[in-house]
Amino acid sequence: MKKRVGVFVCDCGTNIASVVDTEKVAETAKKIPGVAFATTYKYMCSDPGQELLRTAIQEHKLEQVVVASCSPRMHEKTFRKAVEAGGINGYLFEMVNIREQDSWVHHDRGQATQKAIDLVRMAVSKVLHNKPLQISSIPVRKKAMVIGGGIAGMQAALDIAEAGHQVVLVEKEASIGGKMTQLDKTFPTMDCAA
Amino acid sequence: MVAVAQHPNIELITYAEVTEVSGYIGNFDVTIKKKAKYVDWDLCTGCGTCIEKCPTKKLKDEFDLGLGLRPAIHKVYPQAVPGKPYIDALNCLKLSKDKCGICEKVCPTDAIKFDDQDEYVTEEVGAIVMATGYDLFKWEEAYGEYGYGKYPDVITSLHFERLVSAGGPTGGKIKRPSDGKEPKNVAFIKCVGSRDDTKGKSYCSRACCMYTAKHAYQVKDKIEDSEAYVFYMDVRTAGKNYEEFYQRSLNAGAKYIRGRVSKIYPRGDKLVLKTEDTLLSMPLEVEVDMVVLATAMVPGEDSIDLAKTIGFSVDKDGFYQEAHPKLQPVETFAAGVFLAGCCQGPKDIPDTVAQASAAAVKVCGMFSKTELATEPMVSEVDISKCSGCGFCVPICPYNAISLKEIQERGHHGPLTRTVAEVNSSLCQGCGACVPACRTMALNLKGFTDEQLVSEVDALCL
Numbered sequence A: 001m002k003k004r005v006g007v008f009v010c011d012c013g014t015n016i017a018s019v020v021d022t023e024k025v026a027e028t029a030k031k032i033p034g035v036a037f038a039t040t041y042k043y044m045c046s047d048p049g050q051e052l053l054r055t056a057i058q059e060h061k062l063e064q065v066v067v068a069s070c071s072p073r074m075h076e077k078t079f080r081k082a083v084e085a086g087g088i089n090g091y092l093f094e095m096v097n098i099r100e101q102d103s104w105v106h107h108d109r110g111q112a113t114q115k116a117i118d119l120v121r122m123a124v125s126k127v128l129h130n131k132p133l134q135i136s137s138i139p140v141r142k143k144a145m146v147i148g149g150g151i152a153g154m155q156a157a158l159d160i161a162e163a164g165h166q167v168v169l170v171e172k173e174a175s176i177g178g179k180m181t182q183l184d185k186t187f188p189t190m191d192c193a194a
Numbered sequence B: 001m002v003a004v005a006q007h008p009n010i011e012l013i014t015y016a017e018v019t020e021v022s023g024y025i026g027n028f029d030v031t032i033k034k035k036a037k038y039v040d041w042d043l044c045t046g047c048g049t050c051i052e053k054c055p056t057k058k059l060k061d062e063f064d065l066g067l068g069l070r071p072a073i074h075k076v077y078p079q080a081v082p083g084k085p086y087i088d089a090l091n092c093l094k095l096s097k098d099k100c101g102i103c104e105k106v107c108p109t110d111a112i113k114f115d116d117q118d119e120y121v122t123e124e125v126g127a128i129v130m131a132t133g134y135d136l137f138k139w140e141e142a143y144g145e146y147g148y149g150k151y152p153d154v155i156t157s158l159h160f161e162r163l164v165s166a167g168g169p170t171g172g173k174i175k176r177p178s179d180g181k182e183p184k185n186v187a188f189i190k191c192v193g194s195r196d197d198t199k200g201k202s203y204c205s206r207a208c209c210m211y212t213a214k215h216a217y218q219v220k221d222k223i224e225d226s227e228a229y230v231f232y233m234d235v236r237t238a239g240k241n242y243e244e245f246y247q248r249s250l251n252a253g254a255k256y257i258r259g260r261v262s263k264i265y266p267r268g269d270k271l272v273l274k275t276e277d278t279l280l281s282m283p284l285e286v287e288v289d290m291v292v293l294a295t296a297m298v299p300g301e302d303s304i305d306l307a308k309t310i311g312f313s314v315d316k317d318g319f320y321q322e323a324h325p326k327l328q329p330v331e332t333f334a335a336g337v338f339l340a341g342c343c344q345g346p347k348d349i350p351d352t353v354a355q356a357s358a359a360a361v362k363v364c365g366m367f368s369k370t371e372l373a374t375e376p377m378v379s380e381v382d383i384s385k386c387s388g389c390g391f392c393v394p395i396c397p398y399n400a401i402s403l404k405e406i407q408e409r410g411h412h413g414p415l416t417r418t419v420a421e422v423n424s425s426l427c428q429g430c431g432a433c434v435p436a437c438r439t440m441a442l443n444l445k446g447f448t449d450e451q452l453v454s455e456v457d458a459l460c461l
Helices: A022-030 A047-059 A072-085 A099-103 A109-127 A151-162 A178-182 B002-006 B049-053 B093-097 B102-106 B157-164 B208-222 B242-252 B303-310 B349-367 B449-460
Strands: A005-010 A035-041 A064-069 A093-097 A136-139 A143-147 A166-170 B010-013 B016-024 B027-034 B119-125 B127-130 B134-136 B154-156 B185-192 B227-232 B255-258 B263-267 B270-277 B282-288 B290-295 B297-299 B337-339 B371-374 B379-381 B401-410 B413-422 B442-444
Touching: A005 A022, A005 A047, A005 A109, A022 A035, A022 A109, A035 A047, A047 A064, A047 A072, A064 A072, A064 A109, A072 A093, A093 A099, A093 A109, A099 A109, A109 B449, A143 A151, A143 B119, A151 A166, A151 A178, A151 B002, A151 B010, A151 B127, A151 B349, A166 B016, A178 B157, B002 B010, B016 B303, B027 B127, B049 B102, B127 B303, B127 B349, B154 B157, B157 B208, B157 B290, B185 B208, B185 B282, B208 B227, B208 B242, B208 B290, B227 B270, B227 B282, B255 B270, B270 B290, B337 B349, B379 B413
Parallel strands: A005 A035, A005 A064, A064 A093, A143 A166, A143 B127, A166 B010, B127 B337, B154 B290, B185 B227, B185 B290, B227 B255
Antiparallel strands: A136 B371, B016 B027, B027 B119, B134 B297, B263 B270, B270 B282, B379 B442, B401 B413
C-alpha cells in the first residue's frame, strides 16, 4: 500500500474559514500517518485551486488525495477530474464536507475546527484503502419520452424533435395543450394562449 | 399544438397514462395504458356528426369547469389536437345502459367501437421528460370565510379565464354564473391557498399577481363603468415587462387595496366583502357582483404516484424535486429523467417554456453520445462468499440484483450453486444490499466494509 496522501483544505472564501481554522486543519493533517503534503487555499474549486492540486500531485509524488471543502454533490466531479489530470486514478480521492456539515452548522470555532480535523482523519484513513476504479459505458437509445402534453411538454417535445430525435409524447387527456388552452389572453403580451 | 401533432419525429399518444417504468438511463422501458376511447381514431375524420347527434347533451363540460355543457361523445374542446372525439363511458347511454347507439348509426366511417378496451403498450426510450403540470388548490375545502363554494358568483381565476375567453361558454362576455348578468363590480382576492401556512401552502404561487393584473384590466376594458378591486398582500411583478403590465392595470383604473378579505356574505344578489385597508388602517366593507379567487398552483393529483413509479423524489409540497436548486434545475435524482414546467414548482408561461427548452437540451446532450459513462461505485458480489440466500434481491430498490446458477467443481464432481448477481447499469450505488448480506459477500465499490471500518477506527481509536 502506497502511503503518500495529499490533503487540500479549502477556505471557500469565508464560508469555511470564518468558522473553521483551515490552517490548523492542514497543519494537523500533516502529522497523520501517510500524509505527505497538506495545504490550504482560498477556493480549491477555482482554476488556480485545481492547478495547485495538479502540480502538488506531481511535485510531491502523491498517490491519494483528500480535499476538505464543500458537499461532494457540489464539486466531487470537479476534483475527481483534477486528480485525474494530475495523473492518478480519480477514485483514489476522497472528499470531506467541512462546509455544509461543519462551518455552516456550527458556531464554535474550536469545536468546528476539531470536527474538521476528525473528518479529515477519517477520510485519510479511508483513502488509504481506496482502489482504482474504472468507468464503464452503457448504450443509449436515442428516443425520448415526454410525459404531459401541456405547454412544457409540447415545448420540450418540439425542441427534441427539431434536433432530429424521436419523441413519444404521452398525454392523460384526449387532447394536448393542457391548462394553457383554457386560458384567454396571456400576460405580458396579451396574445392568445391557444 | 398543431406543430406538435404534425411533427414527423413526434409520436402523440393521448388519453393515456404511464403505468410502469423499468430500466435505467439510456434504456428505459415505459408501459403506457391507452384508455378506451370507444372511437377508432384511425377511421374517424373528426367530422363531428356524432357530437351533434348525441342525445346526452347536458353534461357539465370539464374544460369549461362546469360553466358550459357537453354531450357524452365529445372533443376536449372544439380545437382539440388531435381533433377527434371520444366517449365518456360513465354517461354514455349505450355503454352504461345499452340503449341509444345513435353515434354508431350516424358515423360515416364506422369509427365507433363500443367494445373498445384499454390497451397497454411498451415504449423503449433513452430519456424521460416529466411535464405533468399542476392542479389548483381546492379552496372550497379550506376557506369557509369565502363560502366553501356555496356562492355561485365566487369563482376561481381559471373560471374567469373561461368567461373572458372568446372560445368559452359565454363567447367572451363576462357574465355571472348565478344569473348570467354582466357584473359591474368585481373583486379579486390574491393568495388564496398560497402564502397561507394555516389554510394552504407556505409558498408563493408566482403567476397570480400577473394574471390578476390582467383580469382586473380585462374587467375595466370589457365592462363599462365597472370597478375592479384587487385585495392583495404584496404585488410581485419580477419579470421582464411585468411591472409595466401592472402599471397598465392601475392606469386603466384597477383599485388595489392591501388587505386580506376576512369574510364574504351575500346581500340581495350582491356579495359583501369584509376586509381592511392596511395602508390606511381602516376596516372596509365592499359590495360587489362577483368575486374571483387567485388560487394557488399545487402538484397534480397523481404526480406523487408517478414519481414513485419512475423512482425519483418530491419536495415537501409534493412538487418534483430538482437535483440542485441552482446548478441542476431540470435534472432529477434519477439519471436520465428531467423536469419541465409546473410539476417542478409554480411558474408562469415564460419560465415554463425556458425550463422545457433546458430539459430538451439536456436530453439532446445525452443523445449526442452513443454510449454513456456509468459510475463505478456500484455493488459487487464475492461469489466465493455468497450463499445464494436471495435476501438482497427484494431489498434493492432498483431491481438490480438477481439470482443465477453457476457450475463449480466439488469434492464429488461438478456441482451447481445459486449466487446473487448485480446488474451494474441498474445499480445506483445506494448500498442498501450491503448490510442485508449475512455472509458479507456484497460490497459497495468505493465504500467497502474495509474502508468504512478504517474510517471508524480513525475516529475512535
